[in-house]
Amino acid sequence: MSPTARPLHTARTPRNLALGYLALMAAAGVARGIAGASGDGYLAVLYFLSFPGSLLVTVFAILPLNALLGTSAPETANSFGPMVYLVGGAAVNVLLLWGAAKAVRRLRR
Numbered sequence: 001m002s003p004t005a006r007p008l009h010t011a012r013t014p015r016n017l018a019l020g021y022l023a024l025m026a027a028a029g030v031a032r033g034i035a036g037a038s039g040d041g042y043l044a045v046l047y048f049l050s051f052p053g054s055l056l057v058t059v060f061a062i063l064p065l066n067a068l069l070g071t072s073a074p075e076t077a078n079s080f081g082p083m084v085y086l087v088g089g090a091a092v093n094v095l096l097l098w099g100a101a102k103a104v105r106r107l108r109r
Contacts, residue, residue: 018094025050025090033080046086054089
């Protein structure tokens with residue numbers, strides 16, 4: 001290994017992967033919204049990619065807010081509606097993975 005070569009794994013790699021995952025989920029949601037798609041197989045794949053975070057966002061954020069405010073907005077009215085579930089779910093997944101990595105590091109010590 002030459003003195004100027006960087007190691008493959010740096011401290012920024014996990015952060016870059018997390019930001020890339022969030023950006024890809026947001027870009028896929030925007031592309032789906034621009035296309036005006038509603039209730040298609042593409043949305044099911046996006047929900048799968050953001051699972052379990054999208055489920056946690058739904059249960060602990062969206063449903064309580066809807067019950068508190070007394071409203072329920074159907075997703076068919078706005079093709080960008082699922083973006084809250086997708087990007088929020090992706091963010092929750094990143095936080096879950098970060099927390100699990102921190103716990104494993106502490107248990108190793």
